[in-house]
Amino acid sequence: MKSATIxxxxxxxxxxxxxxxxxEGKRIYIDPFELAEEPEFDEKADILLITHEHFDHCSPDDIRKVRRSDSTTLIPEACSLNFKGDARRIAEGDVLAEGLEIKGTRIEVVPAYNPDKPYHPRGLGVGYIVELEGLRIYHAGDCDFFPEMEDLRADVVLLPIGGTYTMDEEEAARAVEVISPKVAIPMHYGKIEGTDGNPEKFKALVKEKNPDVEVIIFDP
Structure with a gap:
């Protein structure tokens, strides 16, 4: 399984x-990387969200695959890549204008950083909270556990567990504990060197302290 309806x-x-x-009739892509094939035109992005400019998150080849001429792209202020068309540079803390909506979808821009590691200093990238169908879906970007997570509210959390550059399984489980979502989904593991997180370990750690949280592990 590589998808779930929540x-x-x-x-x-x-x-x-x-x-x-x-x-809500929209397709929102976040950090597409090494896509197996290009989506059909009507499956491409209404909104494209990029968390930061590292190659495994801001991939020009994959961005070209999913963007349409009318796609709205959000990129961090620190991202050096230039985009044609509707691209907006944003910073953590932004709740975007136009009635707090992008194409009818509310998107919040939140911090994403390593407090004690050099890989993702504060200001390099962001995370996103997307509101769809009454759900708040949090994509954490690349980060470790940071204090501001205690103020985040989300129904679904997409959290890195790879270690080295991001949270490991223990830190990600701590994030679940403080955010208290309904569903947790691990990511950023098993693809590149230094991302050796174990999703089953993450699930077990979450269930120890938050047995009511559903943990969904997608097949690689």
């Missing part, structure tokens, strides 16, 4: 940290 939103794992969210 509260009317279809969440598909594209591999690594890439996801496709489908709800």
């Amino acid at each position: 509260g009317g939103v279809k969440i598909s794992w594209l591999g690594h940290s890439g996801f496709l969210l489908e709800g």
Whole structure:
């Protein structure tokens, strides 16, 4: 299984940290990377969210596969890649204008950083909270556990567990504990060197302290 429908939103794992969210008649891609094939035109992005400019999150080849001429792309201020068309540079803390909506979808921009590691300093990247079908879906980007997570609210969390560059299984389980979502989905493991997280370990750690949280592990 590489997709699940939660509260009317279809969440598909594209591999690594890439996801496709489908709800309210919209398709929202986040960090597509090494896509097996190019989607059909009507399956491409209404909205494309990029968390930061590292190659496994901001992949020009994969961005070209999913973007249409009318796709709205959100990129962090620190991202050096230039985009044609509707691309907006954003920073953590932004709740975007136009009635707090992008094409009818509310998106919050939240911090994503390593407090004690050099790989993702604060300001390099962001995370996103997307509201679809009444659900708040949090994509954490690349980060370790950071204090501001205690103020986040989300029904579904997409959390890195790879270790080295991001949270490992223990830190990600701690994030689940403080955010208290309904569903947790691990990501950013098993694709590149230094991302050796074990999703079953993450699931067991979550269930120890939060047995009511559903943990969904997609097949690689």
